[in-house]
Amino acid sequence: MxxxxxxxxxxxxxxxxxxxxxxxxxxxxxxxxxxxxxxxxxxxxxxxxxxxxxxxxxxxxxxxxxxxxxxxxxxxxxxxxxxxxxxxxxxxxxxxxxxxxxxxxxxxxxxxxxxxxxxxxxxxxxxxxxxxxxxxxxxxxxxxxxxxxxxxxxQVLGKVLPLERTGLDHSAKAERTLAALREHAPPGCEERLVELETRVRAARLLAWRCVANLHEGRPDEVHSATAKWYTSETAKEVAVAAVELLGPRALLDARDPAAIAEGVFDAGFREAPGLTLAQGSSEIMLFFVATSKLGLPS
CATH class of the missing domain: 2.40.110.10 (Butyryl-CoA Dehydrogenase, subunit A, domain 2)
Structure with a gap:
């Protein structure tokens, strides 16, 4: 969707x-x-x-x-x-x-x-x-x-939160924005697009591992936190990169006839900061991974 x-x-x-x-x-x-x-x-x-x-x-x-x-x-x-x-x-x-x-x-x-x-x-x-x-x-x-x-x-929350922290939604947002960016990016952006493509593919793999864990009945809270952090930060990076590469026209919303890709870049740019906060902020996800998996002191 x-x-x-x-x-x-x-x-x-x-x-x-x-x-x-x-x-x-x-x-x-x-x-x-x-x-x-x-x-x-x-x-x-x-x-x-x-x-x-x-x-x-x-x-x-x-x-x-x-x-x-x-x-x-x-x-x-x-x-x-x-x-x-x-x-x-x-x-x-x-x-x-x-x-x-x-x-x-x-x-x-x-x-x-x-x-x-x-x-x-x-x-x-x-x-x-x-x-x-x-x-x-x-x-x-x-x-x-x-x-x-x-x-x-x-205890229930510990099992419920991985249901929303698969990162699948964030990786999909990143994929959609990147697909539109590949279509509209000006010449000379190839290296940056390859970097973004690499991150987006890694985000998708992390998300699908979460889905597989849930399907197999063994949700992994640490992996879910990792996937949520990485996929949301990736979606944010792609949204910001699109505006940097395309310039001010990328910030025209869907109601403007001159908008690029029906306002996908504008909507993504406005939503991007919230992705790293919703479902647990990036800082909380990193803290959880550090203390639960890596054994670092809280």
Whole structure:
């Protein structure tokens, strides 16, 4: 879809991440409640992880789930959520208990978004996508809405995050931009194009290894972090290189008749910085690889 310019976020959020998470960790009741509707596109879903003062450090999240009988009331704010304004429900991380270990006490909830106690506000930005600020003001959820075990959400997150950190989307964006750049690049750019081609091919191989790991039922968190870092940085590099090689006309958007390649370069350039932040920033990915795989001190 990405390589052909079809918007992909509804599919990647609802199917690749939330749908797969329910398929892997949900109860039979949850699977029956959500998966058929997601598969038929009758309902859509997104994720509520990042927070205004937390970002990629999910272990420090402040959204809390307060007991209300055998249910919970959710209180907190989630930011940079794509498609929340269109989604029926979300996979939300909240803190159900506190202790000396920040990773403990987190629970994942399947939260209905079209309900009292949920406020969705736009966060406008430079990219083609609208982000949202979602305020959870006491919405009530029950035990049937818990994905996995209470207080054990970090373990589930460790398996869910590799679902979105394959890097496949970023490598596809890089491929699409590079294909258009090869078509429109001026003479004398051949060496630079070869360098970019090498990076893009390496990014694609890293991404497909992640896909293979998931297909074989053995997701690798470290490899997923590596692929996410490399593919997003590559997509950013290709987008910036396109503007450098093509000049100001590359920054004309699709509405301008003089735009090159129907505005692909402009859209990619505006989106590029966010790619290295979404799904975990480059710095967090490198930190995770260094401490988890290389054994460097945190």
């Amino acid at each position: 990405i390589r052909h310019g079809v918007p992909d976020n509804v599919h990647s959020l609802g199917i690749d991440i939330v749908g797969n998470a329910i398929h892997l960790f949900g109860t039979e009741e949850q699977k029956q409640r959500f998966l058929p509707g997601l598969a038929r596109a009758e309902i859509t879903a997104n994720v509520l992880f990042s927070e205004p003062d937390v970002g990629s450090d999910l272990a420090s999240l402040a959204t809390r789930a307060e007991p209300d009988g055998d249910h919970w009331r959710l209180h907190g704010r989630k930011i940079y959520n794509m498609k929340a304004q269109h989604s029926d429900f979300a996979l939300c991380a909240a803190r159900t208990s506190t202790g000396p270990v920040s990773f403990a006490g987190i629970t994942l909830f399947l939260v209905p978004l079209r309900s009292m106690g949920v406020l969705i506000e736009p966060v406008w930005n430079l990219s083609e996508e609208r982000f949202d600020l979602v305020t959870l003001d006491g919405i009530r959820v029950g035990p049937e809405d818990v994905l996995g075990e209470v207080d054990d959400g970090w």
